[in-house]
Amino acid sequence: MRAGISVDLGSAVPPYEQIRTQISSLIAVGSLAAGTRLPTIRSLASDLGIAAGTVARAYKELEQAGLTETRRRNGTVVVGMPDDDLPAGGAVNADVVAAVDRYIAEGRAAGLDDGTLEGILRVRLGLSRLGQ
Structure with a gap:
């Protein structure tokens, strides 16, 4: 593993x-x-x-x-x-996982560390909850 x-x-x-x-x-x-x-x-x-x-x-x-x-x-x-x-239906959609993998790869290519990537994601999730 x-x-x-x-x-x-x-x-x-x-x-x-x-x-x-x-x-x-x-x-x-x-x-x-x-x-x-x-x-x-x-x-x-x-x-x-x-x-x-x-x-x-x-x-x-x-x-x-x-x-x-x-x-x-x-x-x-x-x-x-x-x-x-x-999620409804059981497993996580493979396209979503691929999108997350691309996000991580792009962030690392831009020189961002994991903490920064997580922070960006948390902010965006918070905005989506607010309907923005």
């Missing part, structure tokens, strides 16, 4: 939050289906070159959000998205 997860140590976003966000996004778009076993904490930490405690914190927050479950013999397993977090 390493291929879908990366950590930018220069980002203002803490590494555990980057991991948590990426895994929850992979679950939301269906790339990580219910029952999928996540890498062990030590394995993912080693692959990413970060401390095991960082991955452990991300996994703990994913479990608290109800997205994963830790089982003694099976490790950490994806439970899936809570039903109230899913």
